[in-house]
Amino acid sequence: MKKSIKQILLLSVLAFTFYCLFVHPELLGISLSKKLNFPLGSLISWSGIVAYTLLLHLFIKRPLKSTLSKVGKQLRFLHLGLALCWLPVSYFISGNLAFAFQNKPIAFKLWIGYTLVILLFPLFLILLNRFGKSEK
Numbered sequence: 001m002k003k004s005i006k007q008i009l010l011l012s013v014l015a016f017t018f019y020c021l022f023v024h025p026e027l028l029g030i031s032l033s034k035k036l037n038f039p040l041g042s043l044i045s046w047s048g049i050v051a052y053t054l055l056l057h058l059f060i061k062r063p064l065k066s067t068l069s070k071v072g073k074q075l076r077f078l079h080l081g082l083a084l085c086w087l088p089v090s091y092f093i094s095g096n097l098a099f100a101f102q103n104k105p106i107a108f109k110l111w112i113g114y115t116l117v118i119l120l121f122p123l124f125l126i127l128l129n130r131f132g133k134s135e136k
Helices: 003-023 025-029 040-059 069-084 086-094 105-134
Strands: 031-033
Touching (some): 003 025, 003 040, 025 040, 040 069, 069 086, 069 105, 086 105
């Protein structure tokens, strides 16, 4: 699949995620499973986080010959793994798929921290990439 097609597809998923979050937030509360208390918002958020991660990996140029290129490649896999595991880890931390942290302030802080690591990790990858370029 061409890089431009991947970018358009991932941008579409990300745009749909933002559309649901900010324009029609009522869609987030639709229950996919009443038994599991699994709202559509959890699935939309997860797909948005994975699309964000993949999109940034497409935009960050990889150094071809650098001592940091192997480390960068491993960190990219780690970042993608963290994003893919966001939904199960969030379920584990909150105890439900609606991510309701009632009377669990420590669990909520842990969840926010985990989510922020996923969202801010690309900045670290960009810095690593810049450092790798200056090493040539």
